[in-house]
Amino acid sequence: MLKVIAQDFIRPEHIETVRPWYEELVAKTRLEKDCISYHLYTDQKDPGHFVFIEEWPDRQALDAHCQTEHFRRLVPLIDACQRQPGTFLLMDAF
Template identity: 40%
Template sequence: MLHVIAKSIAKKDKIEETKNALEALIEPTRKENGCIQYDLLQDHSNPALFFFTEIWESNAHLDAHLATDHFINWKGKSDDLLDSPMEVSLLKKV
């Protein structure tokens, strides 16, 4: 299994728009083959800070996710919404 943490920092004037765009990823992603967990979290003290915590059956399933229309649509919006590029960590359980 592959664990993923994806960090996004919204522009201060785009927090709600970013949240809505990220939330739009949840339902279709959870239906994808190989998706075990896909949760969106927002920081209490810094509402511009979002994290996805994800678990995928394999790297191949994550790669397939990155090629979906809904993810590509998000990437097209992300430059306008985010303060900096999304930071992604690929992890394994120890």
């Protein structure tokens, strides 16, 4: 099991721009056969701070997710709206 936290920091003027891209990314990722869970949240103190909490069976499944058509099309669009680089954290269960 691989747990992932991926965080994006979107410029205020682009928060509404990215919304449909995030919606499509979440919907299509959940249809991937190896996706265990994939949820998106927003920081209560910062509406441009978006946080994905993901679960994949292993690193290979995460890598396959990053090669999907929806990921490769949508993530660069979202990244162009960032105010600072995103972060990601790969974790094991305690």
